[in-house]
Amino acid sequence: MTPTLPGIDSADAERVDSETVGTDRRRLLLILLLATAVTVFTVTVPLLRDWFDLRVYYGAVNTWAHHGGRLYDYRVPGTTYGFTYPPFAAVGMLPMALVGLHTAIALCLLLNLAALAAVLYILVGPMLRRYGWFGVALALCLLALLEPVRDTFSFGQVNLLLLALVLGDAWLLSTGRGRWAGVGIGLAAAVKLTPAIFIGLLLLARRRRAAGLATAVAAAATAAAAWVAPDASRFYWTEALWDTNRIGRLAYVSNQSLQGVLARLAEPAEPSRAAWALVVLAVLCVWARRTHRAVTAGDWTGAFALTGLTACLVSPITWVHHLVWLLPSFAVLLRHRRLLWVAGSLYAVLCSSVVWLWFDDASGLDGFLGSNTYVWITLGLLLWLPVAQSSVGRRPLRHRVMKTAPAPTPATPTSAPATVQPGREDSFLATGTGSPCAPAPASARGEGRGEECGGSNDPTGSTRPADSKPQSSSERAS
Known part of the structure; x- marks a missing residue:
């Protein structure tokens, strides 16, 4: 017999059950x-990479x-x-020599799946729990x-593992558990140098303890490797x-960094190092300015997203599979409903492997624009990614000191204290439930703070979800 709730007859309950089963089947x-x-x-369509990079790691170790x-x-x-x-990195991979x-x-597939699960939990955990x-x-x-992502799996790469380590620190910072923040960034920087830019992010955010811890972990890991393999x-x-x-x-088309753009323009000559240094300096200035705004507003999602974009642009080599660092940027776009079409369009382009159309010849205007498509996406996100625009679910860098309200006079009715909203989720991305709440009394609000509530009616607070490298041949390593 189907259990019923008060006010709902058995026919209605069976109809609801039938609709639920039908929905699950669909x-x-x-x-x-x-x-x-x-x-x-x-x-x-995109040829499998046959775990080429993993074969490099395994053979070397x-x-x-x-x-x-x-x-x-x-x-x-x-x-x-x-x-x-x-x-x-080689010391960390030594267990491979036992199998x-x-x-x-x-084992590599399992580790990448676990890392991807961690990344999804940190970026869109509330949405996944909802659905x-x-x-x-x-x-x-x-x-x-x-x-x-598919190239990271197919090459047997370590990108998702490094992203998970870095985002683990982001989660600690965004949820107020910053005591151990920096360990993940330090380990990632010791495995691969590019994540060291996130130490710069911690310094911009004035998280000196976390920056010091990240530096110490990276240095200790490097020293330990020097002791094992001098x-x-x-x-x-x-x-x-x-x-x-x-x-x-x-100049290889898989190199989707600023250095790659300049190399393809100069080919067959060498790209100008001075030009590359100037472009990198300009990008770092934009990153510092936008990231400072994000961390000041407590937007750790945006801050880490901007830093991942910058890492891809300024690194001399950014193979296509390195662009998993764009995933936090998609998480930022998904919290703005009006930008879902932008996220969908960029996702479609990044699925298309469009840059490989210029594998043989990247000359001409079409080659300049098409072979660097992923660079333009990364640069555009760095310039226009909406950060520091929604405070839902964020922890500001510094707690504001609230003015103490004067004691009420006998003639003034005492205002009820504002209650703490239960059930707030600690997550890197806010759920933005949009549940209504009553405005807090003026005495309990700071100037310009508006309503005190756990949710938000702002739709932006919600979430939704040499030679060539062996992308089409058997060449290139990690």
């Missing part, structure tokens, strides 16, 4: 169709651990590509189509770090 059918389409697209080879001398057979990360290649691939299994399945299908560390910091030819050709 959702399941939609997910199955979408998953099928994603699978067909993935295995036919295995040779180093078992055959007495030098870490940075290893090359994937038939290519010129070898290990390019700091020694701490076979296929086991290492399986349950359907929201999770839909998000995974959509992300599987996004070129940077020869490899000496070679990396004195030679390998400065040899860009080890990574790949700057």
